[in-house]
Amino acid sequence: MSRICELTGKGRQVGHNVSHANNKTKRVFLPNLQHVxxxxxxxxxxxKFRVSTHGLRSVEHNGGLDNWLLKTGDEKLSARALKVKRELKKAQAAA
Incomplete structure (x- = not known):
């Protein structure tokens, strides 16, 4: 299972551990993913989604899952989130 937020697309980042002697070794920064x-x-x-805590705050700030999915571009969303977005658009067009 990849460590990527299904709603924001936030994934791992690469950086350095820097010692007191300024030696640099590679390290990975992983997003704080939660099952919600x-x-x-x-x-x-x-x-059910696997969402970063930053993404969860963003979804709540934008007025819920429906508003977030409709505003977010398709390239950031996972396949499951895109499926939900298509269902939302279909329900919105029928109403």
């Missing part, structure tokens, strides 16, 4: 269940109000269903 988010509720879609328009579809009246809940969906």
């Amino acid at each position: 269940t988010l509720m879609s109000e328009k579809l009246d269903r809940s969906f």
Whole structure:
């Protein structure tokens, strides 16, 4: 399972550990991913995602899962999130 946020696309970053003697060794910075269940109000269903804590705050700040998915570009979303986004657009067009 890859360490990528399904809603924001945030993944691992590479950097250095720097010692007191200024020796540099490679290291990896991983996002803080959590398994969460988010509720879609328009579809009246809940969906499980693996989301970074930063992404979770962003979703709540933008008014919930529905608004976040409709505003976010497709290249950042995972395949499961894109599927939910397509369902949202279909439900929005039917209403």
